[in-house]
Amino acid sequence: MNWDTQFAHRTAQMKRSTVREILKLTSQPDMISFAGGLPAPELFPVDRIREATDTVLHERGREALQYSTTEGMAELRGWIAERMSASGKLNVSPDNILILSGSQQALDLCARVLLDEGDRVIVENPTYVGMLQAWKPYMPDFTAIPTDENGMIIEALEPVLAAEPDAFKLLYSIPSFQNPQGTTMSANRRAHLGRLLAHYGLPMYEDDPYGDLVFEGEKMPTVLELEAEARGSRDIDGSVMYAGTFSKTLTPGLRVGWVAAALPVIDKLVQVKQATDLHTSTLSQFITYELLRDPQMLETHVATLRRVYRERRDLMLATLEEAFPEGVTWTRPTGGLFLMVTLPEGMDAVQVLQEAVKQKVAFVPGDGFYVGPEGTGANTFRLNYSNARPERIVEGIRRLGSVLKEMMAAKA
Amino acid sequence: MNWDTQFAHRTAQMKRSTVREILKLTSQPDMISFAGGLPAPELFPVDRIREATDTVLHERGREALQYSTTEGMAELRGWIAERMSASGKLNVSPDNILILSGSQQALDLCARVLLDEGDRVIVENPTYVGMLQAWKPYMPDFTAIPTDENGMIIEALEPVLAAEPDAFKLLYSIPSFQNPQGTTMSANRRAHLGRLLAHYGLPMYEDDPYGDLVFEGEKMPTVLELEAEARGSRDIDGSVMYAGTFSKTLTPGLRVGWVAAALPVIDKLVQVKQATDLHTSTLSQFITYELLRDPQMLETHVATLRRVYRERRDLMLATLEEAFPEGVTWTRPTGGLFLMVTLPEGMDAVQVLQEAVKQKVAFVPGDGFYVGPEGTGANTFRLNYSNARPERIVEGIRRLGSVLKEMMAAKA
Numbered sequence: 001m002n003w004d005t006q007f008a009h010r011t012a013q014m015k016r017s018t019v020r021e022i023l024k025l026t027s028q029p030d031m032i033s034f035a036g037g038l039p040a041p042e043l044f045p046v047d048r049i050r051e052a053t054d055t056v057l058h059e060r061g062r063e064a065l066q067y068s069t070t071e072g073m074a075e076l077r078g079w080i081a082e083r084m085s086a087s088g089k090l091n092v093s094p095d096n097i098l099i100l101s102g103s104q105q106a107l108d109l110c111a112r113v114l115l116d117e118g119d120r121v122i123v124e125n126p127t128y129v130g131m132l133q134a135w136k137p138y139m140p141d142f143t144a145i146p147t148d149e150n151g152m153i154i155e156a157l158e159p160v161l162a163a164e165p166d167a168f169k170l171l172y173s174i175p176s177f178q179n180p181q182g183t184t185m186s187a188n189r190r191a192h193l194g195r196l197l198a199h200y201g202l203p204m205y206e207d208d209p210y211g212d213l214v215f216e217g218e219k220m221p222t223v224l225e226l227e228a229e230a231r232g233s234r235d236i237d238g239s240v241m242y243a244g245t246f247s248k249t250l251t252p253g254l255r256v257g258w259v260a261a262a263l264p265v266i267d268k269l270v271q272v273k274q275a276t277d278l279h280t281s282t283l284s285q286f287i288t289y290e291l292l293r294d295p296q297m298l299e300t301h302v303a304t305l306r307r308v309y310r311e312r313r314d315l316m317l318a319t320l321e322e323a324f325p326e327g328v329t330w331t332r333p334t335g336g337l338f339l340m341v342t343l344p345e346g347m348d349a350v351q352v353l354q355e356a357v358k359q360k361v362a363f364v365p366g367d368g369f370y371v372g373p374e375g376t377g378a379n380t381f382r383l384n385y386s387n388a389r390p391e392r393i394v395e396g397i398r399r400l401g402s403v404l405k406e407m408m409a410a411k412a
Numbered sequence: 413m414n415w416d417t418q419f420a421h422r423t424a425q426m427k428r429s430t431v432r433e434i435l436k437l438t439s440q441p442d443m444i445s446f447a448g449g450l451p452a453p454e455l456f457p458v459d460r461i462r463e464a465t466d467t468v469l470h471e472r473g474r475e476a477l478q479y480s481t482t483e484g485m486a487e488l489r490g491w492i493a494e495r496m497s498a499s500g501k502l503n504v505s506p507d508n509i510l511i512l513s514g515s516q517q518a519l520d521l522c523a524r525v526l527l528d529e530g531d532r533v534i535v536e537n538p539t540y541v542g543m544l545q546a547w548k549p550y551m552p553d554f555t556a557i558p559t560d561e562n563g564m565i566i567e568a569l570e571p572v573l574a575a576e577p578d579a580f581k582l583l584y585s586i587p588s589f590q591n592p593q594g595t596t597m598s599a600n601r602r603a604h605l606g607r608l609l610a611h612y613g614l615p616m617y618e619d620d621p622y623g624d625l626v627f628e629g630e631k632m633p634t635v636l637e638l639e640a641e642a643r644g645s646r647d648i649d650g651s652v653m654y655a656g657t658f659s660k661t662l663t664p665g666l667r668v669g670w671v672a673a674a675l676p677v678i679d680k681l682v683q684v685k686q687a688t689d690l691h692t693s694t695l696s697q698f699i700t701y702e703l704l705r706d707p708q709m710l711e712t713h714v715a716t717l718r719r720v721y722r723e724r725r726d727l728m729l730a731t732l733e734e735a736f737p738e739g740v741t742w743t744r745p746t747g748g749l750f751l752m753v754t755l756p757e758g759m760d761a762v763q764v765l766q767e768a769v770k771q772k773v774a775f776v777p778g779d780g781f782y783v784g785p786e787g788t789g790a791n792t793f794r795l796n797y798s799n800a801r802p803e804r805i806v807e808g809i810r811r812l813g814s815v816l817k818e819m820m821a822a823k824a
Contacts, residue, residue, distance in 0.1 A: 003676040006526060007525055007526065008524070008531075009528050011683075014680070041475075044477045044478075046469060049469060049473075049477065050466060053465050054465075057465065062458065063453075065666070066456075067450055067665065101513055101667075104688070108687060108688045113419055113420060113423050133687045134687040137687070237413065251477035252694075253476055253478050254477065254693060255690075255691075255692070262415060264416065271423075272549075275426075275516075275520060277514055277689070278542075278667075281665065281693045281696050282666075
């Protein structure tokens with residue numbers, strides 16, 4: 001059976017990356033990996049989840065193990081709607097919420113209901129590689145807007161929209177603690193973006209997995225809120241689809257996320273989700289809701305995450321300062337899980353990874369996160385600081401510093 | 413924001429059905445519903461699952477709550493491979509297995525990697541409505557092969573393939589206890605189909621959610637096994653993709669299914685699944701494996717399901733015999749969850765449903781399961797017997813009989 005001739009054309013957009021193969025090595029226990037985007041498992045509220053699961057199975061076992069609606073558990077949708085309304089800027093109805101099998105699913109479903117081949121999509125550069133992976137099979141045409149330490153440069157977006165007001169189908173952004181850079185769109189730019197979206201009626205996908213993991217100051221308003229404000233509305237009836245998740249604030253293994261959007265969008269997404277996986281794990285939804293019912297649980301737990309991840313970020317930044325050679329720069333995130341390193345022009349992060357892995361340190365090269373000609377972002381890589389213990393952060397960054405110094409010396 | 417102009421062309425293939433709206437009424441507690449495809453929740457091994465979950469969270473909590481690989485939990489893949497090899501007809505490797513978020517996901521992912529617009533797909537008529545819903549957005553061209561009490565009429569398939577040997581991309585069938593009819597493809601036809609697939613190198617999607625729920629005799633060999641046999645192979649390297657699930661044998665709320673296929677297919681499916689939902693709930697997989705580790709658990713539980721569902725089928729068949737008017741016929745399943753009723757030509761099951769719902773009884777009209785011109789199968793409907801308690805089966809079928817008698821009398 002020759003399967004190669006059987007696959008659909010869209011599969012040509014999917015390729016197994018060489019990086020993925022290198023990163024398989026990171027499961028070795030002596031490897032110090034900054035590669036994944038994993039939360040710290042030692043902080044998982046395991047005992048609290050055990051207790052919650054026992055309660056759920058004791059009190060509502062049959063219901064928690066049965067098929068359920070595609071839309072998701074009513075109480076959980078209600079909880080999310082209430083929380084999203086808490087800032088006073090929005091009146092979110094449970095009908096605006098669709099529960100998903102993790103927020104990656106929102107990427108897939110939204111692309112499915114919105115993107116035809118050739119549709120033009122605006123992204124920030126670099127952007128989330130998992131979005132590119134999910135959307136490329138739909139063969140959209142990406143337009144990249146550059147970023148700086150304050151996120152997508154909205155001043156550069158404005159003329160693009162003005163020149164071709166009806167040209168674009170969708171804009172994608174992670175405004176808060178972006179993956180891969182860890183940077184955040186400033187308050188001014190968010191408001192500006194909200195006004196542009198409202199003015200042009202341009203749909204936006206606001207991806208917000210990290211928004212709660214703030215290290216300094218207050219959580220910023222979402223673009224969802226600001227687009228509504230620009231229209232003088234408090235309802236989710238505009239052009240922003242907002243994707244959230246409990247993977248970073250509770251645990252990823254339950255696979256529970258959500259999308260909040262205008263009712264016509266939710267209606268279409270429900271139809272697609274039903275054909276895709278019927279519904280999200282009933283038990284996972286019941287456990288999640290049982291945890292959230294305790295009004296202290298999430299706040300206390302997120303406070304711990306913020307404190308520990310901030311310490312790890314501080315330690316990584318300090319060690320980078322100490323161990324990395326001159327000419328190498330990096331972002332300084334104020335929340336989230338990642339920072340991004342830029343090597344001198346002409347260096348190749350994949351080559352660095354090959355050397356680093358020999359020294360038992362791993363990271364993700366940056367080129368996969370970039371839209372643009374082959375080689376764009378080849379001198380960048382992403383580091384995760386949430387998943388490694390402090391002593392391993394220090395050790396790993398020092399080893400990486402030595403690798404870089406050696407490679408740069410050999411080149412000079 | 414006018415969303416209607418924004419949606420992708422493929423969404424035109426998706427429509428919210430009026431039947432779905434009627435069936436929303438079935439959640440009323442006094443409604444006797446034969447509509448869903450739900451297992452009997454009173455048989456769920458809730459205490460055993462509570463225990464298994466507690467063990468998992470106690471012993472491997474951090475791992476069970478963390479992100480995991482797209483392929484799925486190694487032990488669970490190993491267990492499935494071993495079980496699929498148990499008949500001695502196949503050597504299934506864990507690498508042939510991909511764990512899914514329920515087996516509905518196999519439909520979506522396989523379509524995604526195989527179907528281009530206009531690709532020709534062979535199905536049995538009637539066929540699973542959830543497959544039609546999942547595949548229609550890929551705009552394939554369906555060719556329907558008729559069925560009788562022994563499943564898809566392979567004698568009718570043979571000349572179709574002979575006439576156009578390279579015309580078809582894929583064949584879809586539920587050989588065992590088909591949804592909606594409950595009928596089963598005979599052993600001879602399975603072997604015949606296996607030979608045809610091997611001869612033409614035609615890919616098949618074998619959907620097998622109900623195969624374990626045998627009421628009489630032994631479980632039949634799968635087409636996966638018989639296609640391999642026709643090629644003189646014991647490896648999964650042929651043209652059949654086999655989809656299985658724990659939704660019917662354990663509980664659906666965990667959302668754990670799998671697909672078994674040749675390695676190049678698994679490779680592509682893994683790439684698509686990663687973009688779709690990263691991976692299946694880690695906790696659900698760990699709980700499932702913890703249950704299956706007990707060698708008695710599944711066998712004992714499935715034996716109970718077989719006994720109880722057989723009793724319910726018997727009761728439904730006996731009550732149909734007693735309560736339904738002459739001129740109405742139905743299938744006699746030897747396993748699974750469903751049977752299908754055929755009304756006299758010219759009657760419309762949607763109209764019957766409207767009357768039945770007034771009498772607090774519900775079912776699913778059959779036309780949605782049929783491929784063909786508008787109105788095909790309009791005089792059929794599906795009844796589920798696994799989910800209703802015995803006294804409600806009797807009461808519901810009697811009420812339905814009265815509705816039918818009245819409607820038929822009014823017509824005469």
